Amino acid sequence: NAGVTQTPKFQVLKTGQSMTLQCAQDMNHEYMSWYRQDPGMGLRLIHYSVGAGITDQGEVPNGYNVSRSTTEDFPLRLLSAAPSQTSVYFCASRALSSGNTIYFGEGSWLTVV
């Protein structure tokens, strides 16, 4: 049981490039989400999903796309990277039943130059 796994851990992109941050969980959790964390701030929700085929926007969705084709995977796509997207990204998952523990990945450090 690996929990929530994020790849890559570190990435440097040039402005305008695209890339995908991968997130996988092996706990059969219905709920998955992506957050970004900027220096000195709490986590802000980008997108989330309550099951395969279902996604929704969070607080800061602009510039990001997601899809949920399987229960296990929830990739986050940056279509055209901008310096403002330099941040640490965290993926999280939990079972959808009320009150269940939310598990976070270890983070992906993204720098856009």
Next chain:
Amino acid sequence: DAKTTQPPSMDCAEGRAANLPCNHSTISGNEYVYWYRQIHSQGPQYIIHGLKNNETNEMASLIITEDRKSSTLILPHATLRDTAVYYCIVRRITQGGSEKLVFGKGTKLTVNP
């Protein structure tokens, strides 16, 4: 949104109890209160959560006021390893039945020797 308010920083002596307050005055009846902590830039680590009743586990105790508008996380015997940013989070259920985690800015707890 049921937002949370926490003091930006607190200090605690090693071996003493650390009491971290959180205000969530707009919380709704079915929204859970979660506490997480983050050490350096690691992924957030689950501590405890509750709905109405006080909760205790091997890491901490959670005291929720009767009106549910505030809560306190108690680390009974703080150690240097408990130095971290502590986040009080309200799990909000949207009108569509989906959910979001609403993060505050957290409290930077420093445990001093």
